[in-house]
Structure formats: structure tokens, C-alpha cells
Amino acid sequence: MQKRKITKSAVTNIFRFVSCHKPDSVTVEGYNEFIACHYFEFSPLVVDFEAQPQKFAFPIEGTNRPLIYTPDFLVRLHNQQEVYFEIKPHDITLTDKFSQRWALLQKTFADRDLRLELVTDRQLKRGEMAENLKLAHRYMNCAPNTAEQENILKLISKSPISVSSLSQQLQLQESVTISYLLNLVTKKQLSFPLYAPLDSNTVFHRPPPVIECNMDKVFEQIFPVPDHIIHDELKEVFRKEVKQHLDDADSYEHLDALPEREREQAIFRWKVLSKVSGLCNGVLSNQRLASIYNELETEFAEKTPSISSIKRWAKIYDASGRSIKALSPNISERGNKTHRLSIEMEELIQQALDRIKDTKSGAISSAYSYLQHLVFQFNQRSGLKLKAPSIQTFWVRFNKISPYEMAVKCNGKFKAAKEFKNIAEMVKTNRLLERVEIDHTQLDFFVVEKESFIPLGRPWVTTLCDVHSRSVLGFYIGFTPPSFVSVARALKHALLPKDYVLSRYPDIKNSWLCFGKPELIVSDNGKEFDDRDFKLALSKLLINSGKNPTATPYLKPVVERYFGKLNSELLRAHPGHTLATLKRSKDYNPAKNAVVDMDRLLHIVHIWICDIHQAGPNSRRDRIPNLTWVKALDKFAPVQHNYDAEELNLIFCRTLTGKLRQNGVEFKRLQYSCDASAELRGRVGDHQVTYKKVPWGSGLAFCHALSKSTLGSQKT
Known part of the structure; x- marks a missing residue:
């Protein structure tokens, strides 16, 4: 049957996992599947893997409707065996409905001589496995080993060495050494205990030889983990401690949720029972209670309950497992509860x-x-x-x-x-550029033409924000509505260093420190993020991407908060702000009052980012973006390539197809031709070609012929 195509979802996140071994990204539905991609990518046992490989239709006895099922992954092992994997949260696997369905699927797959295996989120997140695999992907690239990496391999070939020892011998910072080591891990040339925290004492060694894979519990053999390493170990320990404290303590649970009058009576009854239990040694007979009744009257005076009441309270208290809440009079439940109407x-x-x-x-x-x-x-x-x-x-x-x-x-x-809906806490990050949010907004501000002061309209801004430091990585302001062009220009700005700021704007006091390659770019479901060229560019840059469920802007709180501050704190004081509260006022026209041109707006935004947003505390006053960025650089340095601007222009080009003729290639009535295109046409004739065009200019980057027998490429 036809493969399932994942586009967007109203309830789950969509992720695209990129690899230097795959030309296209792997699209998966859900964070657990995204983590599983890292396991399959870096395991020495796995040769290749495919997400949403095939739809199966299995007949079901007693019904005409077949069971439609698509496994999450098809994994090809080094021994030429194939295994289908289903990824599910552990809690779902405990339900009767899933158990029945899973038993049917396993039987059906076994009848067809196919292997189907279940993997839960607890298996994926044992110890530090997930975090270390994501960190390794951060430093993955297709480049050959550097001289430093060759030296590392020579040193480790003699004996396993820790990160700190390697740093001392190579005279490198530990963060730089870790980046070299993890890059070699992605190339399967080195290994380390992925389930343990990565620090200066972590020992790296040569990977062991690949052994024959047993087809029973295949996932457990992809990256073997000791039995004592469990899912989310710290949380499990915390839960056990809390449970132990609750078991040891008397039952005060939910007592503060009762009305004050009921709470006071419950505590009074508990005090009476505690006193009686101490005097009677747990034997609540009528004779024993009568013998201590005078002592009870001495302590509780006129509030002393009758013997029958004491015995009734004791019975309720014991039946509830000694819960004080059970002693409350439950006044709210009294009265006639039957409906008086028919x-x-x-x-x-x-x-x-x-x-x-x-x-x-x-x-x-x-x-x-x-x-x-x-x-x-x-x-x-x-x-x-x-x-x-x-x-x-x-x-x-x-x-x-x-x-x-x-x-x-x-x-x-x-x-x-x-x-x-319950909005949980923000996604927690451990390092810079681990998670970057991208979004667009139309500024509540009118811009004018520089010389004639003719209102040009309200510009759009596309911004990338780092979640860990709350820093602005890059932006693009223009009149182009949200599109691949605006996304590409903003991402290009985020990847490149901001050395131009202090020279172009001398009145800015602080440097703009933030740039680098994100691990994961999170967006909404805009069409521009599904653009073919956007996916291709991220694949070349080896950047994973994710899309939030539809209509969930609160899942990108950092960039949304930044847009709010940009419109309210920065632009509101300048002429040309739309001033939403005065929209119906006939005396205020923001377009006529506008005086700021695009160059001046860019100047204002740069000052605000560098000297105010980056240098000041956030709204919660728990971090300063620049300070957080500098401190986080010491642990896991972000990937900050010295990208060439022209190289990035080529990566962000539009990929188009057309006919190469005598006049060259025609695009929107513009003709592109040169000596190189004429030479290419001389070799292959009039031919269908693929060419790349810079989206924010009119230049043609290069074209190559589409032919089964001849392949040529030329820059034009």
C-alpha cells in the first residue's frame, strides 16, 4: 500500500531528522520517534533505516474491515536482516486496548515471516542516552578528519583516554576537545558510555568489533545499556523518596482542601482518637472507654464525644487506612439529593x-x-x-x-x-542552540520611503531565538510576507557572525555575540517551513527541524515574548506605531505620522537588541542573555562554522528546472546565459536542466544537465 505522508498534526509535534548519509530528511511524528532516529543513525549494527515505511492491511476475523497499520520504522541491520519497530509511550502499552491490538499485530507479522518489535519511551530515555545522542548529532558533518582528530585517534588507539587528559596533551579547551570527539563518534570511529553523563572524566575508546545481532530484542542490542541504568533515573529516585515519605507520615493528604469547619472537626476527632488509643492501648471496649471517660472530659470539656461516637469514628478511621480526611463530617454531602423534577x-x-x-x-x-x-x-x-x-x-x-x-x-x-488546556512548563535545554524558535510577525509600525517620506506600509520581521539563553540569533525585516525568502535570509543572518554591528553602528556599546548552527529549529505550521528548498537547505546544513501542533503559539514562548516586547516596549514610543487603542480615532493616522525609514528602523532594532535585550535581564529576571551565552560557551561550544556568505547564498538558492536553449535559461521572461551555459549546451544540446537561483536577487547560481548518460554542471 501507499506510504503514509506526514504533513502536520493538531496534537503532536512533527520532526525532520537530517543525516549526512541521507539526501532527504526523515519525517517522524512525535518526540520519541525523533529520539529513535538518533539511535538508528549512530548504531554500528544499523545499515539504514526508514520512517513510515509501508502501510499494511490485515484481514480480521468476523469483520469485513481490514486492520490498517503503519510501523514507525523499518531498520536494516548489518547482517541483512530487517526489523519493523513501533514506538509507543510506556503508559499506553499498559492499556488493554493496546495489548489486544499488539498481540494481533505480532501474530499477523509472524505469519508473514516479518519481525515487529515494540520500543517504549523508557527504553529510549535510559540514563543520558537521549541527550548524548542529540549532542553527538550537533557535531556531525561530512568533512574528513582534521589534523587534531587524527592525533586523537592515534592517542586513543594505544589506550582509552579521558577528555581532560586529551585536552592537556593536545593543549585544547575541553569544549573543543569534546566537539572533535563527538564528531568521531558520529563517524563510528570512537565510542564512549552513552548512558553516562558526558564530562571531563568521560573515557573515550575505539569502538568494539560489530558482533552478530541476535534477532530477539534487537533494540536492546543497538546500544547495550547496563541493567541498573533506568529511564529517567533521577525522577524515579525522587518519586520513590516522595512515596516513602507519604507512607511514613500520618495521612494528612488533601486535608487543606476541606472547608475550614470540616477540617477543624476532622482534626479534633483525630486528637480524640489519638488520646483514646494511647490510654486504651488499642482496645476500644465499652468498659475500657468508660474507665477513661473522666480523663477525656478533663481534656476536652464539653466537646467530649459519647462512647458510641468514639467507636464509630475509630471504625471509619481504620477502614479508610487511617486517613484523617475520612474523619471529616462531610457536611456538603448531607441533605436530599434526589431530583424534585420528573x-x-x-x-x-x-x-x-x-x-x-x-x-x-x-x-x-x-x-x-x-x-x-x-x-x-x-x-x-x-x-x-x-x-x-x-x-x-x-x-x-x-x-x-x-x-x-x-x-x-x-x-x-x-x-x-x-x-x-493545561500548559506545562517550557521545554528545558542544557546547552546553547539546542533548541531555536523561529517565527514571523507584522510590526505594529509604519515605515516610510527615505527621500520622499511616502508610507511604504508595515514591514514583516522573521526572527530566530535561542531558548537556552533567550538570545536573538538573527532576524530579517522586509516587506516580503512570510515565505522561504524571509526564512532563508533570517537563518543566514543567524549562522554568520555579527562583526559588522560595531563598525556600521558606532553608537552601539555591546557586541552581538550570538551566532551558530542550531541543533533543532522549531516552527509553526506555516507553508514556508514545508517548502522543498527550505528542507533541502536544512539537510545540507545538517539542522533538524520540528513543527508544533496547529494553533499552539504558546509552545514557542521565547520568540512570541520577544515579538511582544519589540512591538510594545521598543516601537510604541516612535511616530508611526499603529496604537491599537486609537485605531477608531479619526484624529490619529499612523501612516501620516510615520517618519522612520527602513535604514533607521534597522538601526533602532540593532541598538535595542545589542544594548537592551541582550544586555538586560529577562522578564523573570533569572537570566541575562549575553551573560548566559558566555557562561554556556565553556561547556558545549556551539557549532560556529566560518561560513562564506556566497556559500550560504548557494545553499539557500531556489532549485528550478527549465530548458537550456540558444538564449540560455529563461525565468519569468528573464534570460540567463554565459560562456559556461553555452559550453554546457554544446556538450548536451538543448536539454532540460536544473538550475539554482538566489531568491533575493536576479542572479543565477549554476545549472546542470539532467541526463541519464551525461551530467555536467557550470556556474553562470
């Missing part, structure tokens, strides 16, 4: 409540009138004489509708779920 009337009231779609004035009265109409119609049909409840009763029922149910009525289920 079942038929309850159904009619619910129909009237379902008619309410907003909380505007008159909505309740209109729904109550509809209820009276429903009651009249029901009486006509049934011959009964039901009487509609009063409007006060109807209001009481309306007030019992939960905020979520009301939001569903007013805005629909999707918006209600979004409004009341």
Missing part, C-alpha cells in the same frame, strides 16, 4: 440549556421562553400537565454549567479545549 422535565430543561450559545443579555430569558414552549408541546403530545419550573430555578441550573461547557457552547470544542 425525568421528562429534566430532559426539556437540558434541551433549553443547549440552546444557549452565549451569555449576552436576554440569552437566558430567550432560553426560558423556549423551555415553556417545549413544555407546552410535550403536554399536547403526551396528555400530561407538566408545569415549567420558575425562571429562578432555570437560572440555578444555568449557573451549574461549568466554564468549559459554556466555552464549548459559545466557541466550539476546539477553542474550548485550547482555552482550558
Whole structure:
């Protein structure tokens, strides 16, 4: 069957894993699958792997509908064996529904002589495996070994050496040594205990020879991990400690959630039982209680309960597992809980409540009138004489509708779920450029032409922000709406050092320190991030990418917060700001009041980034971007290549196809020809060619012929 194509999702993240061994990125759905790609990429047992390899349709007994199933991965091992893998969270694998489905899948695959294996998130995240594999991918490249790396291999070939010893012998910083070592790990020329934290004492050695893979529990052999290394070890230890404290302590759980009156009575009853237990040695007979009753009256005076009450409380306390909460009088549950209205009337009231779609004035009265109409119609049909409840009763029922149910009525289920969804804490990062957020926004600001002062409109800004340091890596401001062009120019700006800042803008006090290659770029579901050339550029740069679920801007909090500060704190004070609060005012026209041209706007933004945003604390006042960046450089240095601007222009070119003729290649009525294209045409004739064009200019980068027998390439 046809392969499953992953584009976007409303509930899960989409990731694209890139490799120097694959021409195209590997698209997966979910973070666990993204981590699994790192296992398969760097394991010496794996020759190749493929995500979403094939759809299977299995017949099911007793039904005409087949079971449609697509494994997450197909992995080809060095012994020519193939294994299908299914990646699932551990909690889901414990459900009966999954167990039944998994048993059916395993039986069906076994009948076809296919191997299907289950991998859970606990297996993927044992110890430091996931973090170390992601860190290794950070330093992966296709370049040959450097002279320093050859020296490292010579030293380690004699005996395993730690990071600190290598740094001393090679006279290199430890962060630089680690980058060389991890690059050799990605080339499978070195190895180290991936399940352990990577620090200066980590010992690197030559990888052991590849052994024959046993087809039972294949994933456990991809990167063997000792049995004592478990999933999320620190969290497991913390949970055990908390559970032990709860077991040792008396049951005060949820006591503070009770109303004050019930809480005080529960504590009083517990004190009485504690006193009685100490005096009676656990024997609560009538004779024993009567003998100590005078002592109880001395301590509790007129509040002393009767003997029967004490025995009843003790029975409840023991039955609840000695929980103080069980001793509360539970006043809220008292009273008559039966409905006074008939079942038929309850159904009619619910129909009237379902008619309410907003909380505007008159909505309740209109729904109550509809209820009276429903009651009249029901009486006509049934011959009964039901009487509609009063409007006060109807209001009481309306007030019992939960905020979520009301939001569903007013805005629909999707918006209600979004409004009341739990927003967890930010994704935690351990190093610079581990996670970079990218997004666009249209500035609330009008820009004018430099000489004529004619309003040009509101420009768009595309920005990349580092999550770990909250730093701005790069940006692009222009009138081009969100597109591959704006993304490419912003990413190019982020990759290159900002040496131009102090020379171009002498009034700026601080250097712009931040640049480098991100490990993972996180975006929304804009079409520009699905662009073919954008995917191709990230594959060449070896940058992974991820897309958040649809309509979830809160999953990119750093860049969204930056845009908010840019519009409110920086641009609001300048003429030309849209001033949303005055939009309806006839006295204020932002386009006519605008005086800032594009050059001046770029100057203002550079000053604000370098001297205010990067040099000052964030809103929580827990970090300063520049200071965090400098401190984090000492541990795991980001990949900061000396990219050539022209080389990046070539990477970010548009890839197009056309016919090479006598006049060259034609693109949008523009013709590109030169001596090189004429020479290429002389060798292959009029031929279909692939050519690259710089997206922000009119120049043609190069073209090559598409031919089965002849392949030529020329710069033009």
C-alpha cells in the first residue's frame, strides 16, 4: 500500500531528522520517534533505516474491515536482516486496548515471516542516552578528519583516554576537545558510555568489533545499556523518596482542601482518637472507654464525644487506612439529593440549556421562553400537565454549567479545549542552540520611503531565538510576507557572525555575540517551513527541524515574548506605531505620522537588541542573555562554522528546472546565459536542466544537465 505522508498534526509535534548519509530528511511524528532516529543513525549494527515505511492491511476475523497499520520504522541491520519497530509511550502499552491490538499485530507479522518489535519511551530515555545522542548529532558533518582528530585517534588507539587528559596533551579547551570527539563518534570511529553523563572524566575508546545481532530484542542490542541504568533515573529516585515519605507520615493528604469547619472537626476527632488509643492501648471496649471517660472530659470539656461516637469514628478511621480526611463530617454531602423534577422535565430543561450559545443579555430569558414552549408541546403530545419550573430555578441550573461547557457552547470544542488546556512548563535545554524558535510577525509600525517620506506600509520581521539563553540569533525585516525568502535570509543572518554591528553602528556599546548552527529549529505550521528548498537547505546544513501542533503559539514562548516586547516596549514610543487603542480615532493616522525609514528602523532594532535585550535581564529576571551565552560557551561550544556568505547564498538558492536553449535559461521572461551555459549546451544540446537561483536577487547560481548518460554542471 501507499506510504503514509506526514504533513502536520493538531496534537503532536512533527520532526525532520537530517543525516549526512541521507539526501532527504526523515519525517517522524512525535518526540520519541525523533529520539529513535538518533539511535538508528549512530548504531554500528544499523545499515539504514526508514520512517513510515509501508502501510499494511490485515484481514480480521468476523469483520469485513481490514486492520490498517503503519510501523514507525523499518531498520536494516548489518547482517541483512530487517526489523519493523513501533514506538509507543510506556503508559499506553499498559492499556488493554493496546495489548489486544499488539498481540494481533505480532501474530499477523509472524505469519508473514516479518519481525515487529515494540520500543517504549523508557527504553529510549535510559540514563543520558537521549541527550548524548542529540549532542553527538550537533557535531556531525561530512568533512574528513582534521589534523587534531587524527592525533586523537592515534592517542586513543594505544589506550582509552579521558577528555581532560586529551585536552592537556593536545593543549585544547575541553569544549573543543569534546566537539572533535563527538564528531568521531558520529563517524563510528570512537565510542564512549552513552548512558553516562558526558564530562571531563568521560573515557573515550575505539569502538568494539560489530558482533552478530541476535534477532530477539534487537533494540536492546543497538546500544547495550547496563541493567541498573533506568529511564529517567533521577525522577524515579525522587518519586520513590516522595512515596516513602507519604507512607511514613500520618495521612494528612488533601486535608487543606476541606472547608475550614470540616477540617477543624476532622482534626479534633483525630486528637480524640489519638488520646483514646494511647490510654486504651488499642482496645476500644465499652468498659475500657468508660474507665477513661473522666480523663477525656478533663481534656476536652464539653466537646467530649459519647462512647458510641468514639467507636464509630475509630471504625471509619481504620477502614479508610487511617486517613484523617475520612474523619471529616462531610457536611456538603448531607441533605436530599434526589431530583424534585420528573425525568421528562429534566430532559426539556437540558434541551433549553443547549440552546444557549452565549451569555449576552436576554440569552437566558430567550432560553426560558423556549423551555415553556417545549413544555407546552410535550403536554399536547403526551396528555400530561407538566408545569415549567420558575425562571429562578432555570437560572440555578444555568449557573451549574461549568466554564468549559459554556466555552464549548459559545466557541466550539476546539477553542474550548485550547482555552482550558493545561500548559506545562517550557521545554528545558542544557546547552546553547539546542533548541531555536523561529517565527514571523507584522510590526505594529509604519515605515516610510527615505527621500520622499511616502508610507511604504508595515514591514514583516522573521526572527530566530535561542531558548537556552533567550538570545536573538538573527532576524530579517522586509516587506516580503512570510515565505522561504524571509526564512532563508533570517537563518543566514543567524549562522554568520555579527562583526559588522560595531563598525556600521558606532553608537552601539555591546557586541552581538550570538551566532551558530542550531541543533533543532522549531516552527509553526506555516507553508514556508514545508517548502522543498527550505528542507533541502536544512539537510545540507545538517539542522533538524520540528513543527508544533496547529494553533499552539504558546509552545514557542521565547520568540512570541520577544515579538511582544519589540512591538510594545521598543516601537510604541516612535511616530508611526499603529496604537491599537486609537485605531477608531479619526484624529490619529499612523501612516501620516510615520517618519522612520527602513535604514533607521534597522538601526533602532540593532541598538535595542545589542544594548537592551541582550544586555538586560529577562522578564523573570533569572537570566541575562549575553551573560548566559558566555557562561554556556565553556561547556558545549556551539557549532560556529566560518561560513562564506556566497556559500550560504548557494545553499539557500531556489532549485528550478527549465530548458537550456540558444538564449540560455529563461525565468519569468528573464534570460540567463554565459560562456559556461553555452559550453554546457554544446556538450548536451538543448536539454532540460536544473538550475539554482538566489531568491533575493536576479542572479543565477549554476545549472546542470539532467541526463541519464551525461551530467555536467557550470556556474553562470
